[in-house]
Structures are given as C-alpha cells and as structure tokens.
Amino acid sequence: MEHHLSEQEILRRQTLETLRENGIEPYPAAAFNVTHFSTDIKSNFVDEAKDQWTEVALAGRMMSRRIMGKAAFAELQDSAGRIQIYINREEICPGEDKTIYNDLFKKWCDLGDFIGIKGYVFRTQVGEISVHVREFFFLSKSLKPLPFPKTDEQGNVFDAFTDPELRYRQRYVDLVVNPQVKDIFIKRTKLFNAMREYFNQFGYMEVETPVLQSIPGGATARPFMTHHNALDIPLYLRIANELYLKRLIVGGFDGVYEFSKNFRNEGMDRTHNPEFTGMEIYVAYKDYHWMMEFTEKCLEHCAQAVNGTTEATFGAHQINFQAPYPRITMRQSILDFTGFDIDGKSEEELRTACKSMGIEVDNSMGKGKLIDAIFGDKCEGNYIQPTFIIDYPKEMSPLTKVHRENPAYTERFELMICGKEVANAYSELNDPIDQRERFEEQLKLQERGDDEAMFIDQDFLRALEYGMPPTSGLGIGMDRLCMFLTNQSSIQEVLFFPQMKPEKQG
C-alpha cells in the first residue's frame, strides 16, 4: 500500500528529523490560542485605529513564501481565508541566535505546514493589510506537498487543481486549495440550518428513525441488503423514512421531521449518488394545499438564508424562490404540452397515446407508469421556475389520499425546478383499508414484472388501523436543492465524499 516516496516527500521527512534534532517538536501538543481570523482582520482593520490591532494571534497553513534576505512575506491560510504576514529577522530573533528565522522559517518550514504567529496588523507600502510577526510558532508538519494553484493580477488561475477524480478522492486537498469548494459546503450547512430553523419555529420536532429496516418502504427503489448476525435475518438500508415518521404521527406528535440519509442501489451519475439526503416532514391536521404554502415559504426562507436573496442562478437559468409558485394539475400540464387529455382514459388508450408520441412502453407498465412516462418525456423539462405539479393519477401514488373531488386522482404535488423534481408531498393516505388495497395493487404490478413496486409493511398497516389523523407530508431532495442554490450541475460537487469506485491498490 505504501507507495515509494517522491523526492519531495523524502526531503520533508528528513526535515522532520532535523526539527527534532534541534529540539523543535514537529507535532506539538500544546494549544495555540487564536485571537483573530484572516478575513476579519482584512475587512475590519482601519489605519486610524491601528492601536486596536497591536496584539493578534493567528494560526493556519503557510501557503506561499517570498524571502528577501533578512525579511520575508508569506501567506497564512486559516479557516476563514488568507492574510499576508511579514517576518523580519531582527524582530523575531533579537539576540545572537538567528535560528528561528534562518533555519526554522527559511529551511525547516515547507509550504502547507501549520504555523502560529503573534504580532500586530499594519498596511504595507503597496497597501496590503498584513500581520507583522513578533513571535513565530511551529504547529504541525505537512509531509506531502499540496498542489498550489496561482492567480495573477487579472484573476487568471494557473495550475488549478481540477481533476475531478483527485478532487473527490482527496476532498481534504480540494478544500485546502480551492476556496470556492469550501463556499459550496458552507452554503449546504446554511441550507440545513435554515430549514431546521424554519421547522422549529412552528414547534415541529426533529426525530431519528431506523436506517436498518427489515422492510424497505416509503419509496420505490432497489435497496442495499445486509445481514444481522445475531438475529440471522436480512436487513435493508432505508430507501426512505416515510413510514416511520407516519407511525410517529399515529403516536400523537403533531409535526415530526428528519433529515434522512437514504440508500438506493441504482445507477450513479451527476444527479444520483447511492447515498443521498432526503428531508421528510409530516404535519397532522393539514392537507396538501397547506403543505404547498408551507413549502414555498420554507424555500423562500432557505434561499434567502443561503444566498441573501430569493434569486439563484443555475447554469443559463435565473430562478426565483419567492413565494407563491404556480400550481398546475398533471392533467392540465399534459394537455398543455401534448394536447392529450388523460382524464378517463383506459390503460390501452394511454399505451396507444404513448406510442403515437414516440414514447417507449412495455407491458409491465400500468396506467400510473404510462402517465408518468408522458409527463416525464413531454412536460417535466419545461418547468424552470419553481412550479407545483398537482393531482397525480392514483396508480402512481400508493401512499396518497384519493382526491376529494375526483377519485381517479390523488392529493399529491411535486415541486419542479429547472425541469427536475425537488420535492414530493401528499395529503397522506390514512384509510387503512384503502392503504392495504393500494399495497396489494403494488404486489400485482410486481407480479407483472415491475421490479420497483412497493413491499407490504404489515406493521405500518397495523399502525394505520389504530388511526392516523389527517396529515400532510413533504419530502425534499436536499442534495438537489443544494445544487440549485449553489449553481452546481453535479451532485458530487455538493457531497463532501461522493461515492467512488475503490482506489486501485498500488
């Protein structure tokens, strides 16, 4: 596994020994008390008030070094950004012994090493706010050279660290040298915090439900399988948490939500990772109309919190998360884009219609799948601005309450942004007898060859039989939402550690 070392790695290991031989611990244990961050100094320092900046302590990686004999400049990168530091030999080595400057700083420090400095803030002749170093501390040795992208005055980047494989496999390096990558993940955390804050203000409760499930329910997808040794039973990693959150509504909570890492054993591409994060929330005594208002206000709040505006750029699109969003029924949407009215059509009529529109069909597809195919092929991609598509056909929504006015449809909506589904919500089906029948229809689909139909969860049906209040539930694809809010076209860019094939052993 241990590769042979490069010339530079060997040198750094030798330097490590030199440090120890000279009584300098390369990995000291003592805390270093940081008082300031780079970017705070740069944005708050004013020359008139420089008396207030005479004692600062910073720590971070040394990312560049320009030595000019008895003085030198270097750049220190901390968690917030970078700041230039100025080191003068006579000031950090006032006595006879010039080791700290001549050897420690100039020879034994490498780019990427962690250092601590104490000193005062000043402005250089060219106007750059910098820290004048009085004391210099060695904090941690870096044994592998980092890639160092450079930027010129015009902002052109040279030697950028851009190879996606290396960036994803060694995200720690990516984060160190590509500041824009860090910004994406800061926004991701802001998004999660903003959404939590939005839910918590209504008193809804964040909960945890099982990741290991004996029946993978709540969605249609192939699960990852595992095995519990002590019980000697198969277990599945969850594909959704829906059925467990509904059990909690049965149990008497008014509002529960969970950020759920879900696992689906399917393909990987720029919008799909085998593990991804969903958020599901269930609120008792509400319906899908209420949930639409709740959703659009929530997303407006989140967009504002993440980007400081409700507007967002995604590729060539300008999208605006400001509520309210249009509501369009699926029937109307298909009518708008194809002129075909799905209302009252039989499975055969739908299949014929699909064929005439050039959509591939097979015999395992029921009415729900056929309608979904039309919508997916002809309609979905047209909704750039946030739009609620509502009232899905009954066959494609086995967990959704039948529409109060037309029993062929269900009270369901999906939120479309840039032609992609971002959220999915229902007036939840709480009639246990209806629910059992819907599961049985899924079983029939399975027998016809639809390998994505749902399993029957008997315990969930038992819970419904005890009674669940009218409830509306919402699921949001957090990774996708994050992509839209950070203008990233690939899910790998919003996951710290996207799934990769195992690295070849050297």
Next chain:
RNA sequence: GAUUCCGUAGCUCAGCUGGUAGAGCAAUACACUUUUAAUGUAUGGGUCCUGGGUUCGAGUCCCAGCGGGAUCACCA
C-alpha cells in the same frame, strides 16, 4: 448499459508522419530588509496507467484491462 475523450515530473500541461523525455509552478543551493503569479543564477527530479502485440526501434500505432471525464439511456 451505449457513445466518445482522457491517463507523461509533487501540480498544471506540451511532446508532429514511430527515433531514446520537455516547460511553468513546486523542490534544492546561493543572493536579496515592503514583496505579492516576488526576482536573479545554478541544480536535482520520470515504471510516459497496466499487460500483451506490431517494429531494428513505441509516450506515440494495434488489442485487452484498470481508472476517470463528458453526453445519452435507466433511475425518485
């Protein structure tokens, strides 16, 4: 799964119709007390992804494999 492109120094890349390996940064040494892609001079650094094949000779051509990107298909 299909198509297509890519893999050369620590990093970013060049390398023509096949002729024995190149640049910038990084590294090493020296010089330099306000530089900022610091500068100047000198030096070292390579299993050209792996394995076969063609050839007098392969980084280059052919085949297979491994890894990755892009587009498409599938998939909530």
